[in-house]
Amino acid sequence: MSPEIVKNFAPSGVLRASINLGNPILANKDASGAPVGVSIDLARAFGERLGVPVELVVFDAAGKSVEAVVAERADIGFFAIDPVRGADIAFTAAYVLIEGSYLVRDGSPLKRNEEVDQQGVSVTVGKGSAYDLYLTRELKHAHIVRAPTSPSVVETFLAQQLDVAAGVKQQLEADQKRHAGLRLLPGRFMVIQQAMGTPKSRGQAAAAALEAFVEEIKASGFVADALSRHRIQGASVAPVTTQ
Structure with missing residues (x-):
């Protein structure tokens, strides 16, 4: 990395990485309360590439994590690719693909994703x-109710006697085990393309450097190793993009 690229990413000398704990596939807390997961591993690897220390800026919801990067309170982040977010954030290609699923009660008449x-x-x-952004565009008849964070979706669904909970398949499966009388609809209603991103204001050269880093860590097996190391189910390494 050239000194100019390093300065673009870490003008303060520290790379601030926005981490969303609302997506348990990519980030969580260990027994001590410290953030751990795939996105943390990627942030530290990129910091090593730049030759600067990494500061984790941790949030409990995707929207807050996005806002931090847009406002440049963080230098990089880990987000689902979405055109709304793309107005201010330069995304790489996806490094991980994550399934989005629907959860309903056992007695629900809904049997298929298309019936929602x-x-x-x-x-x-x-x-x-990302599910909020996607379903806001795609649902024409159903009514959307927004929980404060993704991990609180099922609590809101149960407390308010709502019909469907939507989110990361792994999170919904964990909630299903904790609450009796729930079932996942078969298949998936969308696939999330999880990418790295940086403020567009950092320039095209910085965006290209981040893109190259993501392609390299996919091709090298780093992402696959991180998924395996953190025992992640319900996610797969995105294909390497031909340069």
């Missing part, structure tokens, strides 16, 4: 999450 978008059906999502 009906008048009178309420769908719970985490506010500002």
Whole structure:
């Protein structure tokens, strides 16, 4: 990395990485409360590449994590690719693909993903999450109810007697084990393309350097090793993009 690129990413001499704990596939806390996970591993690897220390800026929801990068309170972040977010953030290609699923009660008449978008059906999502952004565009008839964070979606779904909970398949499966009488609809309603991003104001050269880093860590097996090391289910390494 050239000194100019390093300065673009870490003008203060420290790389501030925005971490979203609302997506348990990519980030979580260990027994001591410290952030751990795939996105933390990637942030530290990129800091090593730049030759600067890494500061983790931790949030409980995707929307807050995005806002930190847009406002340049963080230098890089880990987000689902979405055109709304792309107005201010330069995304790499995806490094991980994550399934989005629907959860309903056992007694629900809903059997298929395609049946969810009906008048009178309420769908719970985490506010500002990729699922919120996607379903806001795609659902034409169902009503969206926004929980404060993605991990609180099922609590909101149960407390408010709503019809459907939408989110990361792994999170919903964990909630299903904790609460009796729930089932996942078969398949998935979307695939999240999880990417790294940096403020567009950092310039095209910085965006290209981050893109190259992501392609390298996919091709080298770093991302696959991180998924395995953290025992992640429900996610796969995104294909390497031909340069």
